[in-house]
Amino acid sequence: xxxxxxxxxxxxxxxxxxxxxxxxxxxxxxxxxxxxxxxxxxxxxxxxxxxxxxxxxxxxxxxxxxxxxxxxxxxxxxxxxxxxxxxxxxxxxxxxxxxxxxxxxxxxxxxxxxxxxxxxxxxxxxxxxxxxxxxxxxxxxxxxxxxxxxxxxxxxxxxxxxxxxxxxxxxxxxxxxxxxxxxxxxxxxxxxxxxxxxxxxxxxxxxxxxxxxxxxxxxxxxxxxxxxxxxxxxxxxxxxxxxxxxxxxxxxxxxxxxxxxxxxxxxxxxxxxxxxxxxxxxxxxxxxxxxxxxxxxxxxxxxxxxxxxxxxxxxxxxxxxxxxxxxxxxxxxxxxxxxxxxxxxxxxxxxxxxxxxxxxxxxxxxxxxxxxxxxxxxxxxxxxxxxxxxxxxxxxxxxxxxxxxxxxxxxxxxxxxxxxxxxxxxxxxxxxxxxxxxxxxxxxxxxxxxxxxxxxxxxxxxxxxxxxxxxxxxxxxxxxxxxxxxxxxxxxxxxxxxxxxxxxxxxxxxxxxxxxxxxxxxxxxxxxxxxxxxxxxxxxxxxxxxxxxxxxxxxxxxxxxxxxxxxxxxxxxxxxxxxxxxxxxxxxxxxxxxxxxxxxxxxxxxxxxxxxxxxxxxxxxxxxxxxxxxxxxxxxxxx
Amino acid sequence: xxxxxxxxxxxxxxxxxxxxxxxxxxxxxxxxxxxxxxxxxxxxxxxxxxxxxxxxxxxxxxxxxxxxxxxxxxxxxxxxxxxxxxxxxxxxxxxxxxxxxxxxxxxxxxxxxxxxxxxxxxxxxxxxxxxxxxxxxxxxxxxxxxxxxxxxx
Ligand SMILES: Cc1cc2nc3c(=O)[nH]c(=O)nc-3n(C[C@H](O)[C@H](O)[C@H](O)COP(=O)(O)O)c2cc1C
Numbered sequence: 001x002x003x004x005x006x007x008x009x010x011x012x013x014x015x016x017x018x019x020x021x022x023x024x025x026x027x028x029x030x031x032x033x034x035x036x037x038x039x040x041x042x043x044x045x046x047x048x049x050x051x052x053x054x055x056x057x058x059x060x061x062x063x064x065x066x067x068x069x070x071x072x073x074x075x076x077x078x079x080x081x082x083x084x085x086x087x088x089x090x091x092x093x094x095x096x097x098x099x100x101x102x103x104x105x106x107x108x109x110x111x112x113x114x115x116x117x118x119x120x121x122x123x124x125x126x127x128x129x130x131x132x133x134x135x136x137x138x139x140x141x142x143x144x145x146x147x148x149x150x151x152x153x154x155x156x157x158x159x160x161x162x163x164x165x166x167x168x169x170x171x172x173x174x175x176x177x178x179x180x181x182x183x184x185x186x187x188x189x190x191x192x193x194x195x196x197x198x199x200x201x202x203x204x205x206x207x208x209x210x211x212x213x214x215x216x217x218x219x220x221x222x223x224x225x226x227x228x229x230x231x232x233x234x235x236x237x238x239x240x241x242x243x244x245x246x247x248x249x250x251x252x253x254x255x256x257x258x259x260x261x262x263x264x265x266x267x268x269x270x271x272x273x274x275x276x277x278x279x280x281x282x283x284x285x286x287x288x289x290x291x292x293x294x295x296x297x298x299x300x301x302x303x304x305x306x307x308x309x310x311x312x313x314x315x316x317x318x319x320x321x322x323x324x325x326x327x328x329x330x331x332x333x334x335x336x337x338x339x340x341x342x343x344x345x346x347x348x349x350x351x352x353x354x355x356x357x358x359x360x361x362x363x364x365x366x367x368x369x370x371x372x373x374x375x376x377x378x379x380x381x382x383x384x385x386x387x388x389x390x391x392x393x394x395x396x397x398x399x400x401x402x403x404x405x406x407x408x409x410x411x412x413x414x415x416x417x418x419x420x421x422x423x424x425x426x427x428x429x430x431x432x433x434x435x436x437x438x439x440x441x442x443x444x445x446x447x448x449x450x451x452x453x454x455x456x457x458x459x460x461x462x463x464x465x466x467x468x469x470x471x472x473x474x475x476x477x478x479x480x481x482x483x484x485x486x487x488x489x490x491x492x493x494x495x496x497x498x499x500x501x502x503x504x505x506x507x508x509x510x511x512x513x514x515x516x517x518x519x520x521x522x523x524x525x526x527x528x529x530x531x532x533x534x535x536x537x538x539x540x541x542x543x544x545x546x547x548x549x550x551x552x553x554x555x556x557x558x559x560x561x562x563x564x565x566x567x568x569x570x571x572x573x574x575x576x577x578x579x580x581x582x583x584x585x586x587x588x589x590x591x592x593x594x595x596x597x598x599x600x601x602x603x604x605x606x607x608x609x610x611x612x613x614x615x616x617x618x619x620x621x622x623x624x625x626x627x628x629x630x631x632x633x634x635x636x637x638x639x
Numbered sequence: 640x641x642x643x644x645x646x647x648x649x650x651x652x653x654x655x656x657x658x659x660x661x662x663x664x665x666x667x668x669x670x671x672x673x674x675x676x677x678x679x680x681x682x683x684x685x686x687x688x689x690x691x692x693x694x695x696x697x698x699x700x701x702x703x704x705x706x707x708x709x710x711x712x713x714x715x716x717x718x719x720x721x722x723x724x725x726x727x728x729x730x731x732x733x734x735x736x737x738x739x740x741x742x743x744x745x746x747x748x749x750x751x752x753x754x755x756x757x758x759x760x761x762x763x764x765x766x767x768x769x770x771x772x773x774x775x776x777x778x779x780x781x782x783x784x785x786x787x788x789x790x791x792x
Contacts (some may be wrong), residue, residue, distance in 0.1 A: 010671035013782075034743070034744045035744065035745050035746075035747055035748070038745040038748055038751070038758035038760065039747075039748065046753030071753075072745070072746070072747040073747045075747070076784065134766055141753070153786035218741065219742070220702065220704045220741040220742040221703045221704035221705045221742055221746060221748075223742070223743065223744035226744055258687055259687075259740065259743070261745075296646075296647070296649060297646075298649070298685075299646055299649070299650060299686070299687035299688060300685050300686030300687035300688075301684060301685050301686060301739070304685075312645065313646065315642065315643055315682075316641075316642040316643040316644065316645040316646060316673075317642075317645070317677060317680070317681065318680045318681050318685075319676075319684065319685075321771075373748070377705035377746035377747075377749075378703070378704065378705050378708055378746075379708065383705070383746050383747035384747065409668075415704070448703070451704045451705060451708070453708065457708055462708075462772070465707055466704075469702075469741070475684070578764075578765060580720065580764075602713065602716060602717060602764055603710070603713050603764060604764040604765065607763050607764060607765060608765060
């Protein structure tokens, strides 16, 4: 590929790519995102390639391993173009039939399409499936259309036209004005307006400036940024280059978690290709603008997602945050003006430039514009990535898109904002998602984790879980965070272990206030959120643990006992054989009994019992076992 | 090479040896001209780095929120019990090492464990037995009997 040296050359290349592309040529897109790969997408891709070769169809049919379209729950996902037929949970055995029926015969393989669990209605096209229907996938919908390793694919959907537009038609100030007008707020944390951040850097007198992509995504249970990095890396690079032009930076860094090897690979390939074509490097598209991008792999530290800690790590030191007397857009990486934005923030930039701020501001609420990608996980029927317009009520996300709670269980809470976000109860389900709305309710947007909890989730244990995570991740530089989180964790652990006492709740609230006020960075400042929000909405669960030594969700190991209901036990020996502690006594036709002193509460018996005879109980004494002579099982009904 | 290359250099060393040998840390400090304490500080600060060799089979139990809620801790407890090691440790025979990781992004399969880079889904206590059996660790029931014999004595 020869370097593109002008706008005309870019247009010519695009024309050429489009004319070479036959819109009627069948293309089989198979999601190769992490979730689908774990469900066996690799084998499915191989099976398609082999079958197409075997049948001599290579010239007539295209296959693509693509980024994640979001519907992880039903992976591996396969979409067949041009019709956009969507097949779910495809296995390698299904491949010959798909080729025969759909590719050659233009017929639908009915058993692979979406079937609504309630109405049993079928949905053949991607756009008809409820999971997708209620979304507005400005960013994610491209993932299934392009091979992330191909720059030509990105160009074919209009890629790099925004970069060309700013380089040849807009001054840096106009770019900043457009972003400011769009009111694009950061997707990675606090929701700071991107345009204002950029303007600060633009106006800083220094000549060396930097732009950074924050792709550290350390929130447990969140993988939105990963999907964009893996599935559409050029959109991030394009946004970054536009930002660099706007503030006057010549160098950019992508700080990406090492735990995302495919993301590292795809972004690396994207940089290489973009440089080869002339979208990065010296004299981009002949415009005189120079910009190069480096990838830095994070080595696993949640706090390095914090902007100043990330910069410290980039400089080659342990990633500890620094005080922000002067903001990093004025004095950041190597003390130079630095604009750092989240992956999703950058990915929105080309769209805004192409379609305009006026278009963007039509989507969303007054304070929050555009769409937001959430990782919808936990006790939810449709686990996956969902992109919705800001302002959609949480209820719609959980029930219309997510399909509700599995197993007929009751909804209890939804947690947003990552480890230092908060848990919202049922009566806040109609809250519209937006930066300010979530903060007011005691949680936050964070980077977009949305974890649904049902009646089996103990809210005290959830708070303990997040504080345990944050204790591990606190860098230790400032005392309020290092000690405050540790002490809160200690109290929470005591409560979940049945050692809670009167006054604990008040002490928690006091420590939370100090930590939240005095910590150096947002990790410590927001660490009390999980405690305070669960205390606010689920105080009675704390009280049950403390006063009655009872875990209402039957989840805290030290407060529950396993008990075999003699009326339900069929004496099948399954639990007895499997119990690793040898704590179950009984025999064939002898009703089984858990010996409480020996039980380690590992839950194996609960898992293996097919008759629901193993029960968890809490806050009450375990019923005494049947006297031995009464344990012989008399088969009811059968004899 | 300069200070800013410290973390990439450590990453490359770990890629090659599977861990960061003490000797290597000392050489890095010398070569980059940074104090040894800064090298050691970075090596112990970041979760990714390990200072002891990993096992032949590396087991990583996901402790992301979705996995935790679906029983990730139960899975981790089971691995610990079966392998008789804690998190961050390697079995004395060098066969298995056990780690906890924060979210591998396969929440629909929760709880998951990554065993030698392959994602194992729905890791219940009995699945832990199955995984370890497939890696050549004999069943626990045998040990159990030995244990109960031992207790009987
Ligand atoms: C402990 C901690 C972890 C963070 N982790 C991330 C992260 O993984 N990704 C991210 O984009 N922002 C993260 N942030 C937020 C960043 O500090 C910063 O606000 C954000 O990246 C700015 O980009 P944005 O304005 O585009 O959101 C984190 C903040 C804190 C305090």
